[in-house]
Amino acid sequence: MNEPEPLLAHIPSDIGQPDKVAYGLTVRQIIIVGATGGLAALIYYLFHQLLPVLVIAGLVLPLLAVGLVIALGRREGLTLDRFALAGLHFARAPKHMVAATDEVAGPPAWCRLRGKLPAPLLLPVRRIRTDGALELADGGVAVLVETTTVSFHLRTTVEQAALVGAFGRWLNSLPAPTQILLRARPVELGALINMIEQRADGLPHPALAQSAAEHTSFLQQLNVSRELLSRQVLIVLRDQGPTRGRRSVRREAAAAVVLRRADEAARTLATLGIHATVVDAGSAHQVLTECLDPGGWHPGPSALPDDVITSTDSQEIR
Structure with a gap:
């Protein structure tokens, strides 16, 4: 019995990609190209009787090239105009932020502070x-x-x-x-390795203990040699x-x-x-x-107000 043909649906990876309305261009690209072409035509109309054609071409061609690059170019998954705006926003945004609900209070008058104050870090x-x-x-x-x-x-x-x-x-x-x-x-395989080492001595057969030791050695090598x-x-x-x-x-x-x-x-x-x-x-x-904090060391989460805190270690808790 032949299987039916698979159902194929081509979905772009960028589901927020704008629609293309004409000649494979979006509305934003058409506006940028049209504005650049209109500006180039205006320059030619105003100066074609005053300047040589080569001089006008030297002024118009770079302008058209910049407009086409901005309209059609992409970097890091963004169009160049949005990438430039994102870079400008990042350059103007504060680089040091602290956990605060309101504006960060300034230093006293006797303290000479160099640079800008940190901005409040508002988490969602x-x-x-x-x-x-x-x-x-x-x-x-x-x-x-x-x-x-x-x-x-x-x-x-x-x-x-x-x-x-x-x-x-x-x-x-x-x-x-x-x-x-x-x-x-x-x-991190450290906890698994420690658990196997602790339980290996209690296995009922020496062959099982040897297999556990070999597996522990493999896990240790894997934990060190690979990310x-x-x-x-x-x-x-x-x-x-x-x-x-x-x-x-x-x-x-x-x-x-x-x-x-x-x-x-x-x-x-x-x-x-x-x-x-x-x-x-x-x-x-x-x-x-x-x-x-991706990649950092994170201990167990903080206890909730109704949780009972216990310890299985024999050491004294200070």
């Missing part, structure tokens, strides 16, 4: 609720859902078509802005909540809605063979910490 997340929801600075609420991946290319054509269809139906059912984040996390990374897939669901009422009531309503959507997303993705779990408060704290 204000606080993490005990249920894992993130209260945002703009008044909305977001929830993180951690998912596994699917081996798409190992499936048959029929299974691939079913996966694409089910995933498309889930995307079309989303009623609010949703972000899918793929991030690489460094992997190990693991892939984490996060789905960020958010909701603004009602526009009227007290702020606390609106946040509670938005948190209830977005948590329900997170549970529905986890159940829907489970039909695709994807294991999805709603991130709790501790894991959300860890994710935000790693995003703000």
Whole structure:
């Protein structure tokens, strides 16, 4: 029995790419090219009787070249005009920022300060609720859902078509802005190596202990010789909540809605063979910490107000 033809849909990697309206050019590109051409024509119209053609060409051709480069050129995935604006914004933005809700207070009069004061660092997340929801600075609420991946290319054509269809139906059912984040996390095998070494002596057979020792040696060599990374897939669901009422009531309503959507997303993705779990408060704290300081050493997250703090070490806690 012949399998049906696969369903192919060409989707650009930049889903925010503007539409091309004429000659493969977008509206922005047409405006830039038209304005540059109009300026060149104006220069020729005003000076063609006063200056030689070669002089006018020397003035017009560089102008046209600059306009075409700005309209058609790209760098770092951005058009050159947006790239230049982003560079200008970065050059004017403060380079030193501190955690402050308001403006940073200036030094006393007797202190001679050189340079500019640091600017307040305004993060989009204000606080993490005990249920894992993130209260945002703009008044909305977001929830993180951690998912596994699917081996798409190992499936048959029929299974691939079913996966694409089910995933498309889930995307079309989303009623609010949703972000899918793929991030690489460094992997440290030290804890796994220590656990294997501690349990190797208690194995019932010497051959098993020898295999555990060989595996520990392999893990140590792998941990030193390679930069190990693991892939984490996060789905960020958010909701603004009602526009009227007290702020606390609106946040509670938005948190209830977005948590329900997170549970529905986890159940829907489970039909695709994807294991999805709603991130709790501790894991959300860890994710935000790693995003703000990627590659750094991050101990366990801070305890919540209702958590019981215990220690399994025999050393005294000071």
